[in-house]
Structures are given as C-alpha cells and as structure tokens.
Amino acid sequence: MIGYPTKKKVNVIAKSGDTARRGLSLEEDINQSNLVFLDRNLANIHKKPTPITIVKVDYPMRSKAKITEAYFKIPSTTDYNGVYKGRAIDFEAKETASKTSFSLSNLHPHQVQHMQSVKFHGAIAFLIIRFTSLDETYYLSIDKLTDFTNNQVRKSLPYEWIKAQGHLIPYNYLIPINYLTVLDMYL
Template structure:
C-alpha cells in the first residue's frame, strides 16, 4: 500500500527502509534482538509499562484518507493507495510522572552516522513546540546493523538540525556523538527496551528536580 503526505510526496516508513526482499526473509539470530523492528520493541515495552501502571505511552494513530481499494476476493479488501489527512508529527506520546512525553523512533543501516534527512522539518517544529510548553521530547535511534540503540534528548537533535545550512557542516550526526552525548539503551527481557530510567534523567536535567 502506498501512503502519501498531504503534498502528494510518497511516505516511506521505517519498515519500508529496513531490508530488501531477500533480506526480509532472514531474521537475526541475536538473543538481544530476534529480528524485531524498533517500533515492535517499543510497542512491547510500552505495553509492559502500561500493564504495571508505570507510564501511559502509545503509538500515535495515523489519520489517512483512503483513495483506492482493491478487492482480490469477495471476503477481502486491500487498500492500494492512501494519503495522510495531515502531516505526521512524531511516533509516540503519553504521560509519565505528570510530564507530557513525546518522541520519535528512527532506524538506520548506517554504521558510522545518522543522516539528518531522516527527519522532516515539521517533526522538529512539533518537538520544539512541545518542549517550549514543558514537555519531554527525544528521539530513540537504532543503528540496526550494529544493533545499538540510543535515546537522544531533543536539544541535541535540534542543534545538529539547525546548523545544516552552515558551510562545511555534516548532514549527519556521527556515531561518536551518540556515544558521548546520548544515552545508550540495553535490551532486557522485561521491559524489552527500558527507557523510563533515562526519562527520569531528562526530567531532572530539564526541571532540576
């Protein structure tokens, strides 16, 4: 199914970018990540937090306008083309310890850096607005080839995004920056990708409490 932004530009999801058809048939055997996408990892983690009343964080629904539907069988219908009713913002939001939480999840197969082109300007605008109103905003990025996951506070992402227009400035964030200025997450059994302890640190750094 093809989904497009309001301006007609084709939307490519994280899942679409992951692998070729040949690669899609091969699942990783790593015990720390058994072929799950970052989105799946986060969804399972959020379900764990919700079931234990630790946080209420959900994947945002995507408002779409269906354009074409194919009926391969009488009992089945397949959406073949759709458009976003409005530009998407970020992937997840919710409430934790009285704080509004809003974040984006991204994956890259790059081994040495994260391309800034993976962001859309309206996503950064949205996170800045939330931050200005006291929300806790961040991005969780997985280097899928390395199987390493980092939680990046919004101000760091914003800083790199804003300097793109400067001459001789990289259009991507080096892995070394994540290693020294972000928080690396470690997979566990339950929750699968524990990120609430890092949010505690962000709340403390933002509010001094």
C-alpha cells in the same frame, strides 16, 4: 562453546544471544515496552495510528465498513506520545542500517518542529535511534538535535556524536527499549 576464558568474549556471546532472541523491529520493541509500562501502571505512552487520507469506503452488505482507497500522509507530528510521572512525553523512533551515522533525511522537518514546539510547551521530547547493525539504541533529546543542526552543516549525526551526546537505552527481554530509565535521569 562454553567457558570462554576472557570476559570480553563472554560479553560478545551474550550480546549475540540477545540479538537472536530479539529479531523484532524497533517499533515492535517500543510497543512491547509501552505495553509493559501500561500494564505495570508506570506510564501511559502509545504509538499514534499511521496518518492516512481515506478516499473511498464501501459498506458491503452485513459486513463492516471497508476502506477501498486511501493514501499515506506525511506525518506532521511524531509517532509516540503520552504521560510519565506527570510529564508529557513525545518522541520519534528511527532505525538505520549505517554503522557510522544517522541521516537527518530520516526525519521530516515537520517532525523536528513539532518536537521543538512540544518541548517549548513543557513536554520531554526526544528521538530514539537504533543502529541495527550495531544492535544499539540511543536516546537523544530534541535540544541536542537542535544544537547540532544549529551549529553543523552536515546532514547526518555521527554515531560517535550520538554515543557521546545521547544515552544508550538498556535492553532486556521483557522491556526491549527501557527509555523510562533514561527519563528518570531528567526527572
């Protein structure tokens, strides 16, 4: 199984190896990347905690507080934000199993409004979209998304459109989602 004669097949093997090695969710990959960015003092970007409504907390004796009733809330902002090279960074990350499009139903309207608002105030706001079946992860700016929704009636972003309007985010083992390389094109 070594020494494939064509460049193309070697690429396929390499890609398959990457996928096998990876096997982590988009969230885990982003968290891992953010840890490296923090550790190398390149950027300070964190995932926000999951928003929940706490209803009931118990205080068992000699033990820490235990939440015994809580519910997930619909997020009003994005999942990730922070600072890079003096700029506020704000993004949402989503995976899709589809090979042909990304359904806009994956985004809450509040999240889109939030990204437009932080962009207005000076942040760099974007989506990270992973096509899990294709093992490709894209950067898409909030402005491109807004252009699309202002001009199209369809409720999903075609894969080919994302590929053309966004940026493929490079993968490596240590930094699985190196979106800073894309940001550097804008900074």
